[in-house]
Amino acid sequence: MMMGKILRVNLTTGQITEQPYPDALARQFMGGAAAAIKLLYDEVDPRVDALGPDNKLFVSTGFLVGTSAPTCSRVAFVAKSPLSGTVGYANSGGFFPNELRATGVQAIIVEGKAEAPVYLWVSDSKVEIRDAQEYWGLSTIDTQHYMQQALHDGNIRIACIGPAGERLVKYAAIINERRASGRKGLGAVMGAKNLKAIAVRGKQDLPPLADPAAFKEAVKVLHAAMKDSPVLYHRFRNFGTAGNVELTVKQGDMPARNFQEPAGEEYLSIGAQAGTGFRTRHYSCDQCPVMAGQVRTVSSGPYAGYTSEGPEFESLYSLGSDMCITDMGACIAMDRLCDELGLDTVSFGATVAMAMELYERGILTRKDTDGLDLKFGNHEAAVAVLRKVAYREGIGDLLAEGSRLAAERIGGEAPKYAMHVKGLEFPGYDPRGLKAMGLNYMTAYTGADHSRGHSEQEVFGIPVPHAVDRLAIEGKAALTIFNQDVGAAVKDSSMLCTFVVRLALLPKDLGPKLVADFWRAAQGYDVTPEDVVRVGERLTNVARVWNLRAGFTRADDTLPERLLMEPLKTGASQGHRISPEDRDFMLDEYYRLHGWDARGVPTPERLKALGLEALVADLPRA
Amino acid sequence: MSTVTVRTMFDMARIIGRPSVQLDIESGATVRTVLEALVAAYHGLDGRLFDTGKGGLLAYLFVELNGRDIRALRGLETPVQDGDALSVLIPVAGGA
Numbered sequence: 001m002m003m004g005k006i007l008r009v010n011l012t013t014g015q016i017t018e019q020p021y022p023d024a025l026a027r028q029f030m031g032g033a034a035a036a037i038k039l040l041y042d043e044v045d046p047r048v049d050a051l052g053p054d055n056k057l058f059v060s061t062g063f064l065v066g067t068s069a070p071t072c073s074r075v076a077f078v079a080k081s082p083l084s085g086t087v088g089y090a091n092s093g094g095f096f097p098n099e100l101r102a103t104g105v106q107a108i109i110v111e112g113k114a115e116a117p118v119y120l121w122v123s124d125s126k127v128e129i130r131d132a133q134e135y136w137g138l139s140t141i142d143t144q145h146y147m148q149q150a151l152h153d154g155n156i157r158i159a160c161i162g163p164a165g166e167r168l169v170k171y172a173a174i175i176n177e178r179r180a181s182g183r184k185g186l187g188a189v190m191g192a193k194n195l196k197a198i199a200v201r202g203k204q205d206l207p208p209l210a211d212p213a214a215f216k217e218a219v220k221v222l223h224a225a226m227k228d229s230p231v232l233y234h235r236f237r238n239f240g241t242a243g244n245v246e247l248t249v250k251q252g253d254m255p256a257r258n259f260q261e262p263a264g265e266e267y268l269s270i271g272a273q274a275g276t277g278f279r280t281r282h283y284s285c286d287q288c289p290v291m292a293g294q295v296r297t298v299s300s301g302p303y304a305g306y307t308s309e310g311p312e313f314e315s316l317y318s319l320g321s322d323m324c325i326t327d328m329g330a331c332i333a334m335d336r337l338c339d340e341l342g343l344d345t346v347s348f349g350a351t352v353a354m355a356m357e358l359y360e361r362g363i364l365t366r367k368d369t370d371g372l373d374l375k376f377g378n379h380e381a382a383v384a385v386l387r388k389v390a391y392r393e394g395i396g397d398l399l400a401e402g403s404r405l406a407a408e409r410i411g412g413e414a415p416k417y418a419m420h421v422k423g424l425e426f427p428g429y430d431p432r433g434l435k436a437m438g439l440n441y442m443t444a445y446t447g448a449d450h451s452r453g454h455s456e457q458e459v460f461g462i463p464v465p466h467a468v469d470r471l472a473i474e475g476k477a478a479l480t481i482f483n484q485d486v487g488a489a490v491k492d493s494s495m496l497c498t499f500v501v502r503l504a505l506l507p508k509d510l511g512p513k514l515v516a517d518f519w520r521a522a523q524g525y526d527v528t529p530e531d532v533v534r535v536g537e538r539l540t541n542v543a544r545v546w547n548l549r550a551g552f553t554r555a556d557d558t559l560p561e562r563l564l565m566e567p568l569k570t571g572a573s574q575g576h577r578i579s580p581e582d583r584d585f586m587l588d589e590y591y592r593l594h595g596w597d598a599r600g601v602p603t604p605e606r607l608k609a610l611g612l613e614a615l616v617a618d619l620p621r622a
Numbered sequence: 623m624s625t626v627t628v629r630t631m632f633d634m635a636r637i638i639g640r641p642s643v644q645l646d647i648e649s650g651a652t653v654r655t656v657l658e659a660l661v662a663a664y665h666g667l668d669g670r671l672f673d674t675g676k677g678g679l680l681a682y683l684f685v686e687l688n689g690r691d692i693r694a695l696r697g698l699e700t701p702v703q704d705g706d707a708l709s710v711l712i713p714v715a716g717g718a
Contacts, residue, residue: 230680230681230682231682231713231714235632235682235712235714236714239714240714241714242714243632243712243713243714244714246631246632246712246714247631247711247712247713247714250629250631250641250709250711251686251689251709251711252689265641268641272632272714273632433689459713460684460713461684461686461691461693461711461713462713463693467691467693467694468691468694469690469691469694469695470686470689470690470691471689471690472690472694572629572686572688572689572707572709573689576689
């Protein structure tokens with residue numbers, strides 16, 4: 001087996017142990033997110049305090065990470081989410097993942113809580129828990145800079161938290177280089193453990209592949225598919241993810257004004273074409289020939305001097321249209337500040353957008369906002385709030401709790417305007433015009449998460465498994481299951497880049513087949529494309545049962561009242577919503593096709609068919 | 623005579639000079655005839671919509687009629703009526 005070892009670090013006791021990667025885990029769950037979520041299931045009681053010492057942080061790479069396969073330098077972070085209380089999973093790229101794998105470590109399990117700030121040092125020869133007092137309080141960028149300097153090695157790669165994570169902001173991010181494992185508040189889990197950073201430096205060769213020639217052939221197929229894409233090396237490289245602004249504005253599905261309206265043409269000022277005027281260079285993750293990353297610099301106006309690797313599309317929605325901000329300079333500045341201070345751009349922007357609506361409705365006043373005129377479009381106020389959130393000052397202390405909890409604390413009608421599912425704020429697709437995306441938001445194990453079952457067919461028109469009518473509810477249950485389960489295996493567990501899967505593999509329906517070829521060649525397992533999809537099905541079911549044990553029910557598989565009751569008022573999706581009847585129709589079909597009962601509880605038969613017999617005893621009683 | 627709105631993006635919008643344009647069409651028009659009329663009106667669009675070899679749309683494009691992917695309707699032969707809106711879309715890839 002070519003999987004590396006698992007490192008277990010207990011910050012309470014200081015004990016560090018190593019164990020070989022269990023073959024059963026590798027066979028059933030492949031690696032990456034699926035394996036980490038299975039470990040979460042086995043080791044973390046769903047009812048623990050997410051910010052207490054009993055929560056654990058799982059850092060997990062996939063079997064492709066560090067190999068010659070391009071675009072696979074990706075890492076999964078998993079823990080109970082302090083924002084949602086669900087399974088929390090976020091991932092990032094950059095250089096940290098490949099470096100971690102080069103230490104011989106496949107996954108890290110962080111337990112307990114250190115008495116004082118520490119960082120974890122992982123190298124070929126040494127694993128140590130080290131004092132991090134000198135780094136506590138530093139931004140993520142300064143932490144990485146000074147840690148590399150102190151360790152006399154600029155090639156050390158570091159995943160760390162900023163002031164927001166230290167202060168347990170519920171949507172604090174983990175940052176490596178300038179890449180963010182942004183969502184679900186996993187930075188706060190690190191902060192709660194007094195864990196400032198994980199620093200890695202490895203020079204080891206990977207364990208041998210089972211069939212190097214077959215692996216090389218699969219790499220060739222992947223490169224050929226990437227080259228064959230009419231978009232990947234052309235428009236995607238040129239525009240990056242910001243190209244989605246133009247697309248979703250045309251579809252009428254980019255939310256604005258806290259989902260009160262779809263973004264119109266005025267938001268093209270924060271789109272891809274406008275963005276090229278700010279671009280100063282491209283960047284890429286390790287071993288990625290695409291280089292779609294856009295480094296943008298503001299050269300004039302109040303934000304002159306700010307440079308950011310982004311903003312990506314979701315951030316252009318959350319830092320832009322959702323707050324009615326049309327100034328690209330302000331978006332770049334906030335993107336940079338979120339990365340430095342260690343905040344998730346999406347939850348931050350969406351939470352402030354809610355606060356702006358509450359302010360305009362008179363539910364919040366200047367007395368509540370520390371004197372800030374928190375009206376929609378006021379980017380100076382948004383920047384001021386960003387700092388307050390990161391340091392939990394004034395109104396920032398309230399908004400640091402995320403939209404759900406902040407609205408509950410404000411009380412009255414406020415919860416009506418909190419746009420989230422299970423506590424996770426929405427990304428940049430209004431589901432009223434994208435019904436499978438809506439069903440995905442309702443059912444994804446992490447809450448309103450586009451990355452779990454992105455409806456590529458509705459948003460990007462990719463006709464695989466078939467072309468769809470994005471405004472129809474029929475057939476969306478099967479489509480959502482396809483997107484969630486295939487994505488969970490092909491992207492989240494092998495750790496192939498989501499954009500390569502979307503633009504090069506999905507259009508050819510190549511994902512499960514190619515991953516099976518890689519898996520077979522790497523591990524020597526006799527696996528088929530169906531076995532790959534089965535990994536995704538296991539992940540979905542394991543996460544579902546864990547969430548049920550945490551107390552979530554069918555009633556949580558829903559959308560905010562606004563999306564159920566208020567049709568979109570303008571744009572190409574005008575007149576559409578997901579009514580309560582639509583929701584119930586799609587949910588019933590979704591559960592049935594999954595082999596779950598009408599409560600959304602997996603049946604014992606379904607779990608047994610997936611080889612998950614051990615979970616049956618954990619199912620809630622009928 | 624009927625009127626159809628055609629929305630475009632990126633280089634196509636630049637060629638047309640604005641993000642959407644209204645076209646007058648004869649009754650009995652289809653998505654294909656509307657798009658052919660668009661190309662005829664804006665010669666810079668030659669080769670940017672249709673794959674001249676295969677006869678269909680270029681592989682990376684997709685077209686929505688009133689928000690619905692025409693491949694889930696009757697494709698290029700889908701009838702178009704007065705007041706309809708066609709969107710010619712170029713997916714790039716968002717999501718991060």
